[in-house]
Amino acid sequence: MARNSAADHGPPHREAHCEDCSLSPICLPMAVSDADLHRLESIIERGRPLQRGEHVFRSGTPFESIYAVRSGALKTYRLTPEGDEQIMGFHLPGEMFGLGGLGGEIHPNATVALETSTVCEVPFERIGGLAIEIPGLQRHLFKIMSREISEDEQLLVLLSKRSAEERIAALLLGLAARFRRRNLSATRFRLPMSRGDIGNYLGLVVETVSRVFTRLQAQGLIEVEGKEVSILDPVALSAVAGIQVEGD
Amino acid sequence: MARNSAADHGPPHREAHCEDCSLSPICLPMAVSDADLHRLESIIERGRPLQRGEHVFRSGTPFESIYAVRSGALKTYRLTPEGDEQIMGFHLPGEMFGLGGLGGEIHPNATVALETSTVCEVPFERIGGLAIEIPGLQRHLFKIMSREISEDEQLLVLLSKRSAEERIAALLLGLAARFRRRNLSATRFRLPMSRGDIGNYLGLVVETVSRVFTRLQAQGLIEVEGKEVSILDPVALSAVAGIQVEGD
DNA sequence: CGACAATTTGACTCAAGTCAACTAGGGTGG
DNA sequence: CCACCCTAGTTGACTTGAGTCAAATTGTCG
Numbered sequence: 001m002a003r004n005s006a007a008d009h010g011p012p013h014r015e016a017h018c019e020d021c022s023l024s025p026i027c028l029p030m031a032v033s034d035a036d037l038h039r040l041e042s043i044i045e046r047g048r049p050l051q052r053g054e055h056v057f058r059s060g061t062p063f064e065s066i067y068a069v070r071s072g073a074l075k076t077y078r079l080t081p082e083g084d085e086q087i088m089g090f091h092l093p094g095e096m097f098g099l100g101g102l103g104g105e106i107h108p109n110a111t112v113a114l115e116t117s118t119v120c121e122v123p124f125e126r127i128g129g130l131a132i133e134i135p136g137l138q139r140h141l142f143k144i145m146s147r148e149i150s151e152d153e154q155l156l157v158l159l160s161k162r163s164a165e166e167r168i169a170a171l172l173l174g175l176a177a178r179f180r181r182r183n184l185s186a187t188r189f190r191l192p193m194s195r196g197d198i199g200n201y202l203g204l205v206v207e208t209v210s211r212v213f214t215r216l217q218a219q220g221l222i223e224v225e226g227k228e229v230s231i232l233d234p235v236a237l238s239a240v241a242g243i244q245v246e247g248d
Numbered sequence: 249m250a251r252n253s254a255a256d257h258g259p260p261h262r263e264a265h266c267e268d269c270s271l272s273p274i275c276l277p278m279a280v281s282d283a284d285l286h287r288l289e290s291i292i293e294r295g296r297p298l299q300r301g302e303h304v305f306r307s308g309t310p311f312e313s314i315y316a317v318r319s320g321a322l323k324t325y326r327l328t329p330e331g332d333e334q335i336m337g338f339h340l341p342g343e344m345f346g347l348g349g350l351g352g353e354i355h356p357n358a359t360v361a362l363e364t365s366t367v368c369e370v371p372f373e374r375i376g377g378l379a380i381e382i383p384g385l386q387r388h389l390f391k392i393m394s395r396e397i398s399e400d401e402q403l404l405v406l407l408s409k410r411s412a413e414e415r416i417a418a419l420l421l422g423l424a425a426r427f428r429r430r431n432l433s434a435t436r437f438r439l440p441m442s443r444g445d446i447g448n449y450l451g452l453v454v455e456t457v458s459r460v461f462t463r464l465q466a467q468g469l470i471e472v473e474g475k476e477v478s479i480l481d482p483v484a485l486s487a488v489a490g491i492q493v494e495g496d
Numbered sequence: 497c498g499a500c501a502a503t504t505t506g507a508c509t510c511a512a513g514t515c516a517a518c519t520a521g522g523g524t525g526g
Numbered sequence: 527c528c529a530c531c532c533t534a535g536t537t538g539a540c541t542t543g544a545g546t547c548a549a550a551t552t553g554t555c556g
Contacts, residue, residue: 078401081490086405100397103390108398128387132380139376142351145393149348150356152400153326157334159407160451164512195535203408205513210536226521226535242329412544443503456544458504474503474553 020182022096023068023122025140050074050113056098058110063101065121069093072117073192076100077200078109087201089151090114090193092178099148102141114192159203162242167202168212169241172222176231187234191227216240268430270344271316271368273388298322298361304346306358311349313369317341320365321440324348325448326357335449337399338362338441340426347396350389362440407451410490415450416460417489420470424479435482439475464488 049072050056056067059079069091076097077085088109091097101107102124131138158167180186191198199209216222221237223230231237297320298304304315307327317339324345325333336357339345349355350372379386406415428434439446447457464470469485471478479485 078405080405080409084409086401086408088401088404100394100401103387103392103394108401131386138379138386139351141390142393144351145390145397146348146351149393149396149400152397152404153334153336153348153357156336156400156404156407157326157328159404160334161328161332206535207514207537208512211512214536442501453545454503455505455546459544462504 021068021094021120022144023066023120025137048118050117050119052113052115054113056111056113056119057107059107061107063098063104063107063124065098065123066096066102066127067098067111067122068096068120070118070120072119073114074111074117074119075114075193075197075201076109076111085200087197089155090197090201092182092192094182095178096144099145102145114197155201164202164204164208164212165215165240166242167204168198168209168216169221169237171198171202172229172231173234173237173241176234186231188228188230191229269316269342269368270392271314271370273385296366298365298367300361300363302361304359304361304367305355307355309355311346311352311355311372313346313371314344314350314375315346315359315370316344316368318366318368320367321362322359322365322367323362323441323445323449324357324359333448335445337403338445338449340430340440342430343426344392347393350393362445403449412450412452412456412460413463413488414490415452416446416457416464417469417485419446419450420477420479421482421485421489424482434479436476436478439477 056074071093074091074097075087076089076091077087079085088100089097091111097111098107100109127137127141131141158170162170175189175191176186179189193201195206195209195213198204199206202209204212213222213224216237217224219236221231221233221240223232304322319341322339322345323335324337324339325335327333336348337345339359345359346355348357375385375389379389406418410418423437423439424434427437441449443454443457443461446452447454450457452460461470461472464485465472467484469479469481469488471480
């Protein structure tokens, strides 16, 4: 996360700042306690930008680090025995990913860039030791893992109990909330993922996703132009979603 | 877990033994390192038997402990905003539960006994400190949490990609594997949960569960008499399940 | 022995999937 | 600069697996 607002070009707020990154409790204390920026930089690896379709890690590769999104967007998925993918979540700037394999030897899931993205990498090896030195860090790690569990379980409810309309509405509201958290517009944003990805994530086929979008638009709740989405009537949309605004 | 085979009455192998309990890496080292059984007993609380329908904890109550099943069977569920439940998993002897709230303040889920059960309780407060003293314990905690994530994600795949037949077949094979782990018959066992619970867990209505059972029986794959199930053709059943044998 | 809960079975309905055709973008190479 | 191709997205027509409603049956427990 070090060096957040990177260069001065590019749209504002497109990148996550260290302060509102989920990893900050890990990164920041290291910098503060040592006041040694070099040490921090040696732990937090800032990879080169990933192109759309490039993997951060694949299923079955050894688990070594946890990650945070600096810019762009990614998805993590797992492969079914038949070889088709099931998307477990999308990751936007400031959010973490790669926790699925924590404690194990290998990644059960894979994570791939949906668009050009940059990520911060924290080698887990070093966190392990640090968790003992820095009080509260261990608890923080537990917390982010339990958040992961919670998000999966939220999705479970969505998949097993909700109609196509409810799922899409919940997804849109969830994304809106996440954009708002980054001080971006929660009423107008660009979907980083394809219709296919949305469908896969929500347990629907592309055609259904497409149809629901047009249906919601016809009702005046949203406006869609390709990947650009405007939420015209957040209240009504929440009603469609059944209040429950999903988290991931 | 202390005092495993409890009294000498009751059916054999009905209870979990400390050695094959998921909590043993937590419980056992304490006893060993101190050789102080009293201290162990003061940490591992063995509650009185829970009757069917009794809660171990409810959603919204403060998170204080993690648990293991000694005997019986339980389910953990979360309530949707509309107030109906979504079952996240079933817990059999030797398995852990209550990790959903780890790191947080309150339990997002609730866990209730499906039949008369006994559980071991480990106050989390004390584990926190112990994780620092006992090397490997911290990693073990991460591991069991990531297993929880993995199980949820396995269920996600089941819910979003599988037909009713596949879901039921996967559930039966998953249960069979868990009985086998306890050295019980993997081909003939008693379902601890109702049809309604199965349906809720798998995202199906009771009627569908019932119909699938009779259909699988008609095909000669299983035999069902109330809660007693025999798996007559495990190979064919695996084929129906699409190989993938779910874990929780 | 009732009374109520759980399970099964049948008839019917419908939300979402499948199949198929068509359109709109988005590069790329000539 | 544009013709072309390939992928993503949309729309329509049809099918179907699972849900709903309802009724009968069995199981359980006070």
